[in-house]
Amino acid sequence: MIKSGDEIRQAYLDFFKSKGHLILDSAPLVPKNDPSLLWINAGMAPFKPYFDGSLEPPKKRIATSQKCIRTNDIENVGKTARHHTYFEMLGNFSFGDYFKEEAITWGWEFVTEVLELDPDKLWITIYEEDEEAFKIWHDKVGLPEEKIVRMGKKENFWQIGTGPCGPCSEIHYDRGVEAGDSEEDVLGGEGDRYLEIWNLVFTQYNYTEAGEYRELPNKNIDTGMGLERVASILQETETNFETDLIKPIIDQVVEMTGIPYRQDEESVTAYRVIADHIRSASVAISDGALPSNEGRGYVIRRLIRRAARYGRKLGFEKPFLYKLVEKTAEIVKGVAPDLKKQLAHVKNVLKSEEESFLKTLEQGLNILEDMLSNLKSENREVLAGKEAFRLYDTYGFPLDLTEDIAAEAGIKVDEKGFEKEMAAQRKRAREAREETSFSRGEVEKIYAEFKDQIEEDNFTGYHSLKEKTEVIGLLQDNQKVKKLTKGEKGDLILAKTPFYAESGGQIGDEGIIKNDNFKVEVTNTVKKAEVFVHQVEVKEGSIEVGTEVEAVVYHNRRQATARHHSATHLLHKALKEVLGEHVNQSGSLVAPDRLRFDFTHFSALTEEELETIERKVNQAVMENYQVETEVKAIDEAKKMGATALFGEKYGEEVRVVKMGDFSMELCGGTHVEATGDIGAFKIISESGIAAGVRRIEAVTGEYALDYFNSRLELLEQTAAELKTEPDNLLQRVKQLQKEQKDLEKELEALKQKLAGSKKDELLDQLQQIEGVNLLTAELEDLDNSALRNLNDQLKDKVDSAVIVLASKGDNKVIFVASVTEDLIAKGFKAGDIISKVARTAGGGGGGRPDMAQAGGSKPEKTTEALAEVEKIVREIAG
CATH class of the missing domain: 3.30.930.10 (Bira Bifunctional Protein; Domain 2)
Known part of the structure; x- marks a missing residue:
């Protein structure tokens, strides 16, 4: 059937x-x-x-x-x-x-x-x-x-x-x-x-x-x-x-929390929301959607955040949704097979998004809970739009999330007030933009006036790092001046220049502009209104408009920058070959001492992938391909198969940079003459910077040699510190790790013994509340296992009691509760008690009627949380 x-x-x-x-x-x-x-x-x-x-x-x-x-x-x-x-x-x-x-x-x-x-x-x-x-x-x-x-x-x-x-x-x-x-x-x-x-x-x-x-x-x-x-x-x-299309996900979450699916109405809702939303988010991400602040991206973000928030109700304080993707993929494989193929990508996006959300959620939730608590104490039923907007503006709480949480407390949100605040913010932003646009527009006009005085091919730095030229403009604070004197800083414009202006990720050149009467240092070169602008400081004499000068780019700095820029082209190609054609550049920084390359990819790179990419780049370096540049019509360049670089604006004609048969890109930057000039290429880090975007940082040439030498020095220093030779370092570390584990086991045994020795002392603190034996105690630095064992030992010594123990540690507190069988029959349930207690200490948890455990993020509220137990016992007993 x-x-x-x-x-x-x-x-x-x-x-x-x-x-x-x-x-x-x-x-x-x-x-x-x-x-x-x-x-x-x-x-x-x-x-x-x-x-x-x-x-x-x-x-x-x-x-x-x-x-x-x-x-x-x-x-x-x-x-x-x-x-x-x-x-x-x-x-x-x-x-x-x-x-x-x-x-x-x-x-x-x-x-x-x-x-x-x-x-x-x-x-x-x-x-x-x-x-x-x-x-x-x-x-x-x-x-x-x-x-x-x-x-x-x-x-x-x-x-x-x-x-x-x-x-x-x-x-x-x-x-x-x-x-x-x-x-x-x-x-x-x-x-x-x-x-x-x-x-x-x-x-x-x-x-x-x-x-x-x-x-x-x-x-x-x-x-x-x-x-x-x-x-x-x-x-x-x-x-x-409860069908096999959803229930296996719920079962996995139950296994992770230890809280029964049908413990109460709140847990049922939480489990169902998580199971539903992980199906939506996982399949949507595998189909090409990514979390963002608008459109379908916002829908994904809302689903993930909503599921994460319900996860907190079940005690999750760290990202957990990504752990459900494999089970989800197994369930939906008949209709969404791509999810199984993209597990790593989907997990990465979910984990990254949840981590980002949790950072702001804690603060925002605490503030919102205080707001709702105050409203209730004042018998008010509406949260002001201004307060809802503050949560949105400061903590990233979308209105719907605030409404969801408020609704659970029986509070409505003043949507009209929220929209009024939002409209006011838009107005402020628009006015600021208009003001900025006006001032920027005025500045652009000032620099644009120099366009007619600049020679047609005014950048000569592709072929020469020196140029005899003329000063045609001087500015300070975006205003024209006639001269700059020793110690003054300003902007300098030349009729033609060998200085490369910051563009396409490559930083601007530095160098010297001089003649017999003065010397100025160029600290950066940028473009304003498409005019090359040299940011300078006068070191000797004074400089005036119309002066003949010699402009000299710092050779070593330019060459080091060129090595890193050419290496980005090789890296781009290697990434596509190893990871796939979906890789595209999404940002870069090319500097004398390093390169940074951002690219689209949806999972962290493995050590093997990084090694292969690095080897491919170095192989291209050793092949010593000639670096050839040609100016082509844009359509012709595309037909040749040239890859466009991030951030470049292309006109009718483009500059094609070709490195043998390995790489061909459209690029206006400066490069080495042959790939062998790069010397060496070393990846120093790989990381994620946004959902679906990775970053590689690398060094070349002398900076690669410096990196190798620093690592070797660190290796030797570490070996000396551990009193061994570099060749034996790994074995020495393993030995120390084993010794540490043995000491940790010994320490754990001592903690268990110490906890057991406190048993009789704690039993003396047993009190009667409304005819019910109650024991609460606050301890220090016991882990979950030690606290549970102590709770069990105390429970074995009493015929009837409610026992709640707490142990404080670094930035957290853990609770364990137990209830004897006779009191369970009277309505006392450990899971219910611990849930209310932990909430006071900024946490959550639950468990069975006879035993439950929980955690909290506010150890300073431990005493206040334990005081809640007596109130709960009085309420149930009454």
Whole structure:
């Protein structure tokens, strides 16, 4: 019998394949060529061009299992049985081929004969005026009239504005009165008794601007069956969340926390939200989406942050969502196989995003909780928009997150006040931009005035580092001056110059400008209004406009910069060869002493990959390729296969830099004459700087030699410190590590012994509260294991008691609670007690009724937290 989600999906596709349908893979969640959609949100969404006739379908009959995302009801996810942000829709489609009779009869055949659902539990709804559908269900299928329920336009007519539209017919499954008997437990209601499992849309009309429904010459069929819903019926689960499409993720999180799935309503919601959102985020990221502050990127960010926040309710204080990706990939492999291929990338993005969020979440949450607590104490029910905006502006709390948390406390948020503050901020930013733009525009004008005085090919630094030229401009604080004297700083403009101006990641040249009467040092060279501007300090004499000078670039500095710049080209090519063609430069810094290269890639590089990349670059260096430059038309350069560099603006003509057959890029920077001039190339670090962006830092030439020598010196110093030879250093470190582990075990044993010796002393602190024995104690520097053992020993010595122990350490506190069997029967539960206690100390946790543990991030509140235990005992005993 068909039961699993994978079996249902395959059975559906096989069934419609037998009916002459072309079976297509699920489209990616990110829509292609459809700016009207953030996400693929229905099975028909990828086929809109076929439905509107703008494209010819590959076949007139198609069936798919389509992954979908919808977030319009996100606040209900986890709180109801069937709301999801990610779900799978089974659908069969006809583009001007078959129509109602086939769609209806095949639908009935599939649910009754393939899925073997009990016909007596199936109900049909149709549009009240659709006599054709009624006759097919009644006469062809053979359903009694009372099983076919007519409904109005709102329930059973599909239409979005003008254009194609038509009536619907839905198949519902009756789960019985035990599933619900409220007013909503009726056909078309929001209750859990009647489940709509399949919607058949008959697109037969075109709704005109004049308000007329005209028959379409080519009628279409669009159906959608919810896989999760069908699975819940066949697997006989209470909700979709207990099916094999979701429950394994929940089970993994339960295993990680130790808190039962159904411990209380809060835990149920938390587990369901996490399981749902990790499916959405994981599959969306594998389909090309990345977290950001706008559009679909913001949706991903919101899902991750929402799941992370619910994770805190279960005690997670560090990133954990990335650990669920492998289980998710296994579950969705039948519809989203790319997730399994991109595990490392998806994990990296999730972990990076969660780490970023957690940094600001702690502070923001504490402030928000204080705000809500104050509101409650003052019997107020609305959080001011100004306060919500402060959370957004300072701690990155989006309004919806603040609303979610506030709603849980029964507090509303003043949205209008928030929007007012947001509008005021936009106004301030706009005014600042206008002011900045004005001042910048004025500055640009000043420098642009020199364009006419500059020689046409005024940069001569590709071929020479010296130039006889003339000073045509001097400026201080963006104002023209006639001269600069010793000790003064300013900007200097030459008729032509060998100094390279900062551009494309390469920093500007430094050097000397001089004649017999003065000497100025160039500390940087930049471009303003496309004019080369030398930032200078006068060292000797004074300099005036119109003076003839000699401009000299520092040779060694330029050469060192050229080595690093040429190395970035080799590195770019090596990255593409090792990691794949998806690698693209997204930023760079080329300096005399190092290079920094940012590139698109979605996982940390392995040691093996880094070694291979480094070896490829050094091999290209040793090949000593000639570095050739040519100026080409942009189209010709592209045809040659030249790669464009980040940050460069290209005109009609471009400069092509070619290094043998290994590398060819468009680049305006300065380079070595042959790759052998680079000398040596060494990667010194690799890191992630944003989701999907990595960074490599490296050195070349003499700086590479300095790096090697410094590492060798460090090795020798470390060996001397550990009283061994460099060749024996590894073995010595292993020996010390073993000694440290032995000492740690010895220390742990002593801690356990010390804790046990305190047993009798602690028992003397046993007190009676409302007839209940209670023991609370605050200890120092005991780990989880020692604290649990001590708790167990104390529990063994008493017949009846509630015991709560706490141990403070560096920036944290841990709690362990236990309750004897007789008190559990009276309503005392260790898990409930520990959860409330830990919350006071800035943490959370839980466990079984007889034993539970938790952690907190505020050890300074340990005493206050333990004081809560007495209040809880009095409340329950009372």
